[in-house]
Amino acid sequence: MSAPLLQTSGLTIRFGGVTAVDRVDFTLKESELRCLIGPNGAGKSTFFKLLTGQLRPTEGHVHLRGQDISGARPHEIARQGVGIKTQVPNVFNAMTVQENLWIAARHKHTPNFATELTEQILTDLRLTAIAGKEVGQLAHGQRQWVEIGTVLAGEPELILLDEPAAGMTHEEVERTADLIQEINKTRALIVVEHDMQFIKMIAKTVTVLHQGAVLIEDDVARVLEDARVRDVYLGKGLAA
């Protein structure tokens, strides 16, 4: 049996006395789409930072297709095929939309092919009209799309999206949901989101984080009905 795409075992990080991620065992199969939810401060973004090498775990391991990548540097993990859209968009502000995507595509490809791939993604994401604009001057929702485009241009096999729908209009949220399902035809994704409508649109399996630990992991309908999940979201007692 081959190793799962992504597996964490006892993954833990402490900042002083705070345990932000607490012994998380998480497994993602090839081409799976997983949603990761949890209240503010549950450790979702920190978990992503551990997966991408932006933070080094205090304890535990991350395995990508059986290979131990815990403690590796971000660029090394990116080269293994992990792409991430961060919560606060990380983009190249003084560069144009086209250049942002081109830089991402250039890592694997020749300059000419990178230009072709960039054009393709600009068309797919309907960004052609703003391709020549500097990213620093765009609205938040557009910057989100640019960053998603940048991630796609890097052609990762596992894509992590941290709040991809934040700051988007209703129409844009629906487009994002469609896009995620389109991407999922060929690649695995983990999506962190607060918007429950959005989660319902895309989710199959949902993992709930609470205070750094996994609270529950199950089918989306059952997770959303679970009393403990309501408790942690609304505060204990209120949902009782």
Added chain:
Amino acid sequence: MQLLNGMTGALIGSAIAAVGILTAPLYVDLFQIMQLTVFAAMAVLALSLGFIWGYGGILCFGQTSFFGLGAYTYAVAAINFADSTPAILLAILIPVIFAALLGYFMIYGGISDVYLGVITLTVSLILFNLVNSTAGDFYKIGDARLGGFNGMPGVPTFNLPGNPGYILTPEQAWMVTGIALIVVYLGLRLLIASSFGRIIIAIRENETRAALLGYDPRIYKLITFMIGGAIAGFAGALYVNWGAFVSPTIFALGLSAQIIIWVIIGGRGTLIGPIIGCLLLQWLVTEIGAQQAFDANFVLGAILIVFVLLVPKGIAPTLRDMVMSRFAERGDAPPDVSVKVKT
């Protein structure tokens, strides 16, 4: 497309400048030719910082370290070999090696930007004190006496490559220095337009994003730093060729600060800016020195303050923005960039 047009513009501008440089001895007297030669040598130095700071995002406060090392290497090698060609090559090579070592420890050691500035400044001061204390017969490399604070006089100037007997005249040395400036400028323009150039700009913009796309920011920064060292070392050789003399003041704080002022005033994030800033301020300082009405440092400080407050982008980017907005007014680009809502 825009890149291509920019490059065409740079080529046309460079061609015009080259014609100006080559014909200058016909209508400018020897004293002014000598002035222009040192200005051009310093402009090469300004380009080195303009590149690593403006494009690589590395604020090196001690760019004179590489400039001075290049100058001393050239002097020592030219005296020993009695031929300037290998001396010029060594004046590039030694600073590159030094930049590689220094840069490796700073960049791979994860030193933050501010401390990188402090360390490079300190290194230039260490070199200043080191060379300053090499007076006496004991300190010599081959036939070359380092001379401590007195410096090294009578350094052989450039000769024709392969013909050490043919020493260039001051007019020819000016042409070499002027053309060298253009070559360095165009070389950097090409580098910036290349994939490597795009990537270092991306790293300047957002190091985290670049790393998350698989680029190792450290190696790109190190190479950028080394290229800056190479150009500064080359400028050092050009400088010694101008005066046939080098002394420890080449490492001193004053020059380190001046290079930064040239880049700020000329405009960071452009290559023409540092050249403009350097030529303009050197000309001004020379004029003030001739008048003796004001202290040059006082004027330089005042100009810096005025620019930081009123023209923070520097001359070249400000002029470019003005031209761009003029184009926009003529209707070539829509001036209205307000958000359009479509349902």
